[in-house]
Amino acid sequence: MARKSLVVEVADELLDRIVAGEFAPGSLVPGELELSARYDVSRMTVREAVKTLTAQNILRVERGRGTYVNPVNRWSSLHAVLRATNEGTDGATSAVQLIELRRMLETGACGLAAERISDEDLAALDAFVGTMRSTHDEGDLERFVEADLAFHDVILHASENAFVAVLLEPLSRVLAQHRSETSAVPEIQEHAIEMHEAIAKALRSRDPETARAAMDAHMQQTLDDLRTYVLKG
Known part of the structure; x- marks a missing residue:
């Protein structure tokens, strides 16, 4: 031993x-x-x-x-990859790759959720967007990030695909750290609120293609904001 x-x-x-x-x-x-x-x-x-x-x-x-x-x-070790992502020297590449992974998983999950999401979950999404808006006005970064992450968590579980949430759960700490870094920029917060409102509206339509397109647009905006405001190019 x-x-x-x-x-x-x-x-x-x-x-x-x-x-x-x-x-x-x-x-x-x-x-x-x-x-x-x-x-x-x-x-x-x-x-x-x-x-x-x-x-x-x-x-x-x-x-x-x-x-x-x-x-x-x-x-092939998720633990090691997470350490490299969270502690490594090439933060720019890791941040972009994390968005790429989220885009692959969350866009599909949003499409599934459009047909399966409950009225209670839709109300929760609206509440989290409201919290994002109020905490943006108050300058409360920590609560803004919490509401942002919770919004996405509702969608992942509403997809009713057990594998999606399980795959992203180990990334929760890294996601929270990256959200705190990017959401510290007021313009990024404003874009996030707009995109989250669009996603909630798309899910309310119950149309998978509309929902997927809304989430994909959010991921593209997130990537654009990362390059413009954080990576500077």
Whole structure:
């Protein structure tokens, strides 16, 4: 059991260094001797730690050449990808990719929700838009973000597809952080309120295509605002 915890500790520290950019994608990581000396563990422990990261496609071992870091889009560990997204050095790429993922999932979910959403859920959407409007006027960023996230959560669950909400749930912390960063811009808040009103209206029509189009327009506006106000280009 103690040996297992050492393996996990070394694997986590290696991942920390990768996420921090010390070992960029495509770069060679130190060999077993250097790593065992750095972490004061046996070569066997290092070997098992590397195997752990290799199994998650974070590292790849090339015989006769060494061990290299894979690009994040090849990683198979959601936990590791979330760390790279939340703590990594390439925040711009991560922010854009997060919107791309939301666009794929939430546009379809909105189309499903149009045919399945209840009157109670529609009333909840209106209430959250109202909260977004009032907190925008009051300058209450935290409550604005909470209402924004809650609005989308209602739609995901109204789709009645269990997989959609489960797929996005692990991203909740990252989504909240990104929303706080972007929603700090007043113009972005104004656009968000307008788009959320349009989505609620589209869902009220019970037409899947109209609902999908409204959500897709929101995702495009979010991407445009990110590039204009946050990434500056």
